[in-house]
Amino acid sequence: MRMSTCAVFLLSVTIFFAGMNSPRAEGHGPTFALATPTLAKDAWSSDTVGMWMSTQEGDTYRFREMIGYGLNEDLQFSLTFPLSSQISKVSHPPRTRVGAMMGGFGDIEPSLLWRFQRRAPAVGTRYESALFVSGSLPTEDKRGGVAVGPGVNAAAVTGYASRTIYWWMGGGFQRYFERGNDRLGDLPYLSAVFGWRPPLFREDYPKPDWRIFIESLAEFPRRDRIDNREVANSGGQKVLLGPSLLGLYGKWGMELGVLFPVSQDLNGSQPEEKARSKLVLTYWF
Amino acid sequence: MERKIIGQTTLLIFLVFFMLLAPASAELLKVEQEIYGMDCAPCAYGMEKSLKKMDGVKKVKVSLNKGTAIIDLKPGNEVTIEQIKEIVRRNGFTPKETRILEGKPLNASMK
Numbered sequence: 001m002r003m004s005t006c007a008v009f010l011l012s013v014t015i016f017f018a019g020m021n022s023p024r025a026e027g028h029g030p031t032f033a034l035a036t037p038t039l040a041k042d043a044w045s046s047d048t049v050g051m052w053m054s055t056q057e058g059d060t061y062r063f064r065e066m067i068g069y070g071l072n073e074d075l076q077f078s079l080t081f082p083l084s085s086q087i088s089k090v091s092h093p094p095r096t097r098v099g100a101m102m103g104g105f106g107d108i109e110p111s112l113l114w115r116f117q118r119r120a121p122a123v124g125t126r127y128e129s130a131l132f133v134s135g136s137l138p139t140e141d142k143r144g145g146v147a148v149g150p151g152v153n154a155a156a157v158t159g160y161a162s163r164t165i166y167w168w169m170g171g172g173f174q175r176y177f178e179r180g181n182d183r184l185g186d187l188p189y190l191s192a193v194f195g196w197r198p199p200l201f202r203e204d205y206p207k208p209d210w211r212i213f214i215e216s217l218a219e220f221p222r223r224d225r226i227d228n229r230e231v232a233n234s235g236g237q238k239v240l241l242g243p244s245l246l247g248l249y250g251k252w253g254m255e256l257g258v259l260f261p262v263s264q265d266l267n268g269s270q271p272e273e274k275a276r277s278k279l280v281l282t283y284w285f
Numbered sequence: 286m287e288r289k290i291i292g293q294t295t296l297l298i299f300l301v302f303f304m305l306l307a308p309a310s311a312e313l314l315k316v317e318q319e320i321y322g323m324d325c326a327p328c329a330y331g332m333e334k335s336l337k338k339m340d341g342v343k344k345v346k347v348s349l350n351k352g353t354a355i356i357d358l359k360p361g362n363e364v365t366i367e368q369i370k371e372i373v374r375r376n377g378f379t380p381k382e383t384r385i386l387e388g389k390p391l392n393a394s395m396k
Contacts, residue, residue: 040331040376073377120322120379123352161324163349204350209326248326284327 030213031244031257031278033191034100034157034170036130038115039070044285048083051098051278056271057090062105064098074115081108082139092233092270093144095184095221099278100155100172100191106143107136107151117158129158132172146224146231149179157191163202166195166211178225185222185235192216195246209248216241217259223267233268240276253282314388316356318369319381323352328376335372339364358388366390 029035039045047066052059066080080103093105103109111134118128132155138148155172169192176184193215201210216239223235244257258277266272323329329347332354336345341362346355354373358364370380 038377040335042375043331073375115377118322118377123319123321124324124349126322126324163324202350204348205326205329209349250326250330253327284331 029166029168030193030195030215030246031255031280032099032217032240032259032276033168033193033213033215034132034155034172035168035193036115036128036157036159037161038074038076038113038130039068039284041070041072043070044068046283046285047080047102048281049098049102049278050280051276053094053096053276054274055090055092055094056274057092060090060093061085062098064102066102074118076113078111078113079109080111082106090271091144094238094273094276095187095235096217096219096276097153097174097187097189099280100170100189100217101132103134103153104136104138104143104151104174106138106140106148108139109134109136109153111135111153124163126161127159128161129156131156136174136176143184144224144234146184146226146234147179147182148184149177149182151176151184155189159193164197166193166213168193181226181228183225185224187222188220190218206250211246213244213246213257214241215244215257215259231268233270236264236266236270238266238273239263240273242275244278251284253280253284255280255282312358312360312362312388313356313364313366313385313390314358314360315386316358316366316369316388317384317386318354318356318373319383320352320354320373321379321381323347323349323376323378325349328378332373332376332378335376336369339368339372355386 029037045068049064052061062085063083064080065083066078068076068078070076085105097104113130113132115128115130120126134153136151151174153174155170157168157170159168171190174187193213195211195213197211218239220237221235223230239262240259241262242259247254256279258275260275261273264272329349333345333347336354336356341359341364342356343359344357366383373380
């Protein structure tokens with residue numbers, strides 16, 4: 001209930017402010033991994049995300065919203081918040097961010113994405129690098145039985161975009177602060193993505209723009225702490241790999257992707273993850 | 286004779302004054318702006334939208350594959366090449382060569 005009220009309020013506020021301007025759009029990247037594109041100056045965007053995770057213990061889903069605003073062409077402010085979640089259905093929810101740029105499960109997360117390096121050597125091509133920093137405020141009291149506190153996250157990413165080939169690679173670190181005597185374990189993560197636009201989809205604007213990605217995400221969650229004691233059944237490491245598809249048409253975007261674990265080494269007796277899939281609908285105001 | 290010279294000089298001053306003011310002989314009417322780094326449909330959409338917002342713009346056609354924006358301008362506009370390039374920069378891309386397809390620049394370098 002607390003999460004829904006909060007989500008409705010934040011969504012209303014952001015839509016109100018988004019409606020005040022009529023800005024430009026810039027670009028979009030992969031579904032799960034870190035990427036560099038930032039919005040144009042004064043541009044607004046909305047990303048609505050649905051993510052499903054399947055584990056040995058059961059399936060869960062969550063929906064999130066992200067509102068982005070281009071402070072200038074290289075600096076983007078975003079606010080992401082949960083719309084709804086069914087995560088309490090499982091006792092050991094996998095530790096992850098709902099996409100590298102989207103924040104933790106029940107967190108409200110304001111962030112800054114700073115594209116500090118950009119070089120465009122030819123038509124349609126860019127080499128660029130960015131830093132991503134965010135803070136998080138939880139909307140729920142406990143996550144997987146651990147009292148959840150506020151947190152911070154920092155990541156760096158570099159990559160290349162063109163009309164045919166794309167790649168990005170990066171890594172980040174999320175830290176949650178203690179609440180009571182509990183603390184969610186830190187989450188270091190790495191991501192890599194390779195994209196390709198088949199010749200069939202190389203038609204010129206304003207025709208739809210499609211591209212295919214192979215994405216990889218490696219997560220190394222540390223152990224949680226309850227009452228200042230490490231939880232045996234928490235933490236570990238996981239490497240996931242899978243395809244995703246990005247479709248862009250004018251001011252609309254749609255991403256769909258699925259990741260499968262290729263390696264899982266979880267501490268204790270945690271349920272293994274079978275797959276995670278994600279759908280993102282984007283609108284550039 | 287003296288009055289005739291004064292009259293002719295006054296006429297000449299007026300002519301020069303109006304020639305300096307008249308924009309019709311020095312305005313851009315159709316421009317092709319080369320853009321580097323623009324790779325996606327929303328990039329093109331944003332570019333088209335922001336160029337169309339400039340006063341005096343009639344039509345904009347963006348090509349992702351060619352990396353260009355062709356801008357048709359209304360007669361009497363005061364758009365400069367530097368203004369076009371600044372809009373390209375604010376969208377996060379790199380403006381390159383500007384080709385004037387119709388009209389003349391008010392005062393701007395071509396690159």
